[in-house]
Amino acid sequence: MDLLLRMAWRNIWRHSRRSVLTLLAIAFGVVLLVFNIGIQQGSYDVMIDNTVRMFAGHIQVQRKGYLDTPRIRTSIPNVSKLAADLRKTTGLETVSARATGFALVSSRSRSYGVIITGVDPKYEPMVSSIPGTVRQGRYLSSPTANEAVVGSSLAKNLKIKIGDELTLLGSGRDGSVAATVIPVVGIFNSGSTDFDRHMVHLPLQTFQELFTMGDHGHAVVILSKNLEQLPDTMAKVKNYLGQDSKLVALDWEQLLPGIKELIELDIAASWFIYITLVVIITFSILNTFLMSVLERTREFGIMMALGAAPFRIGILVMLEAFVMSLLGVGIGLLLGAAINYYFYVYGFSVPGMEEFAKQFNMPDSIRPQMSFFVFSIGPSVVLGATMIAALYPALRIRLLKPVDAMHAV
Amino acid sequence: MEYTVVCKQLSKLYHQGDVTIAALNKVDLQIQKGGFVCLSGPSGSGKTTLLNMIGGLDHPTSGEIHVDGKRVDQMSKADMAEMRLRQLGFVFQAYNLIPVLSAHENVEFVMQLQGMDKKTRADKARAILKEVGLEGMERRRPAELSGGQQQRVAVARAMVSGPSLILADEPTANLDSVTAEMLLQMMRRLNDVHGTTFLISTHDKLVMSYAKRLIGLHDGEIVDDERRN
Numbered sequence: 283m284d285l286l287l288r289m290a291w292r293n294i295w296r297h298s299r300r301s302v303l304t305l306l307a308i309a310f311g312v313v314l315l316v317f318n319i320g321i322q323q324g325s326y327d328v329m330i331d332n333t334v335r336m337f338a339g340h341i342q343v344q345r346k347g348y349l350d351t352p353r354i355r356t357s358i359p360n361v362s363k364l365a366a367d368l369r370k371t372t373g374l375e376t377v378s379a380r381a382t383g384f385a386l387v388s389s390r391s392r393s394y395g396v397i398i399t400g401v402d403p404k405y406e407p408m409v410s411s412i413p414g415t416v417r418q419g420r421y422l423s424s425p426t427a428n429e430a431v432v433g434s435s436l437a438k439n440l441k442i443k444i445g446d447e448l449t450l451l452g453s454g455r456d457g458s459v460a461a462t463v464i465p466v467v468g469i470f471n472s473g474s475t476d477f478d479r480h481m482v483h484l485p486l487q488t489f490q491e492l493f494t495m496g497d498h499g500h501a502v503v504i505l506s507k508n509l510e511q512l513p514d515t516m517a518k519v520k521n522y523l524g525q526d527s528k529l530v531a532l533d534w535e536q537l538l539p540g541i542k543e544l545i546e547l548d549i550a551a552s553w554f555i556y557i558t559l560v561v562i563i564t565f566s567i568l569n570t571f572l573m574s575v576l577e578r579t580r581e582f583g584i585m586m587a588l589g590a591a592p593f594r595i596g597i598l599v600m601l602e603a604f605v606m607s608l609l610g611v612g613i614g615l616l617l618g619a620a621i622n623y624y625f626y627v628y629g630f631s632v633p634g635m636e637e638f639a640k641q642f643n644m645p646d647s648i649r650p651q652m653s654f655f656v657f658s659i660g661p662s663v664v665l666g667a668t669m670i671a672a673l674y675p676a677l678r679i680r681l682l683k684p685v686d687a688m689h690a691v
Numbered sequence: 692m693e694y695t696v697v698c699k700q701l702s703k704l705y706h707q708g709d710v711t712i713a714a715l716n717k718v719d720l721q722i723q724k725g726g727f728v729c730l731s732g733p734s735g736s737g738k739t740t741l742l743n744m745i746g747g748l749d750h751p752t753s754g755e756i757h758v759d760g761k762r763v764d765q766m767s768k769a770d771m772a773e774m775r776l777r778q779l780g781f782v783f784q785a786y787n788l789i790p791v792l793s794a795h796e797n798v799e800f801v802m803q804l805q806g807m808d809k810k811t812r813a814d815k816a817r818a819i820l821k822e823v824g825l826e827g828m829e830r831r832r833p834a835e836l837s838g839g840q841q842q843r844v845a846v847a848r849a850m851v852s853g854p855s856l857i858l859a860d861e862p863t864a865n866l867d868s869v870t871a872e873m874l875l876q877m878m879r880r881l882n883d884v885h886g887t888t889f890l891i892s893t894h895d896k897l898v899m900s901y902a903k904r905l906i907g908l909h910d911g912e913i914v915d916d917e918r919r920n
Contacts (some may be wrong), residue, residue, distance in 0.1 A: 285796060285803045582789050587748055588801050588848070589776025591769060605907035684748040688783070 288607025290601040304570045305610040311563040312614025313658025320622040320650030339503035361499025371522040375504035378405035389440035400489025419444040419468035427665040431468035433478035454494035479485030574673040596676040603672030622650040695888040696722035701754035711920035714740040716911040719803040730885035730892040732908035780849025782859035788833040795829035819847040839870030
């Protein structure tokens, strides 16, 4: 094997210019793959992070069945205590209790059906970016205050401004009429049409009184430090809830299945581009190795005459392909990792993105994901594809007849 | 008497359109063990074809070939390769060394294929290169060696694994007469010392002068068979 490896290495450099160009083609392809997949995965991270931070959180504890059929009676008793206990269990401050109901909200001139969310004003800004997007007025001040914050589109539709009063009319947990008049203290602009058009925030206790909830709520929202720590946080939450609990811990994929589907769709679309890139690289190496095999036909004939089985010569060609691909992939991986690391530190943004991001309380740049997946998938596929490409010239050797091969020019 | 090569009614026919050309026509041949035999004849007489058949590089149209008692013409490709590896050595006209390997590595190559261990390979390669007068040139690549030196490496490579038969196809064709004579002297010495059978195709009179037996071929048939002492 050592002699074969030496032969493979030297054969690669017999036509150094051609080999360098092939190496560069492989390396360039790997750099593109590593960078693009890194940015793509990074943007998914941002997308997931922005979405979960906006409202849903990484984890929600709910009553079983609430996610599929969100009835007001499918509630969690003593929800504030549960939130406090989960703060202790997870070691995270980013845990907040919520209650949700539906109501008809009216201003002087108009009425709309909205989602009323009762939130804990102390903890809600830690689990949701909505409080940070209040553009007019302020966010809720205390759990018992009689005040509301509404989405910008809803405010526009209702033709209300800060200080105006809203009339809420809904149905309480016990079936009674839930009705109140409440002043608007803030208007948020989250960037999400759904939230801005249909959402009203009330302090949790105000909500509980209005909807005769007692100490009940509908969810405890937990924001993990990041996606990497989510499994650990989830394990702690599930451990706390125990197996017999009527409660269930749901992660963001269950809470926001649309995001996952969107990502999967985007991945499927981008794979087409990646496969095209890999095919181009594959043809480049196929060309190199086909030329290399054709111009060495006489040499292979001599090797066969000496007793080398075609299989062994095929191994030599495959070894050359492997060494060259490994070298190209290695160079590409190093460059790709360096580029990704640079953008991981300094961020990757396009002109205008910072302004837009600031407006919606989002990060102003995308950072490539620095993960094993990002650094392994592209190079592995290129390595695999180039080896498959080298199979053809290697298998062609089996067809050679020593006498004919030795007379090849 | 012990024979290294036995050919019986050996024929090789080529078809060019409607015309059939007999490269070899019912050749009967026996080559004694330890012989230094030259196949002579003009171009197209069938020298190389006969050599290729005996070496298992090509299949005959009909007839039998036996090398060391084994029937070559009925062997599979893999068995032929194995026979070439274990029992035969080849020396071709020129440019028959692997260009990316040094003289030492070229000689080692066959032993590596045979699965010999590294140390034995290195020792044997060094010894045979010394025997053919290439001591100190082991690390040189073919491009750094003269034509004669390259042919010596080729002979060393053919000899190193101790084959019973060495087939040489016009080994002096690209050498000047002085170099050719030195190569022939060396081959004859190896033949005398190791008892290896040499079968050489040539139309070089100098090569013929070294032969213990001279077989003349013409139009695929043996026309002359001269044994010398």
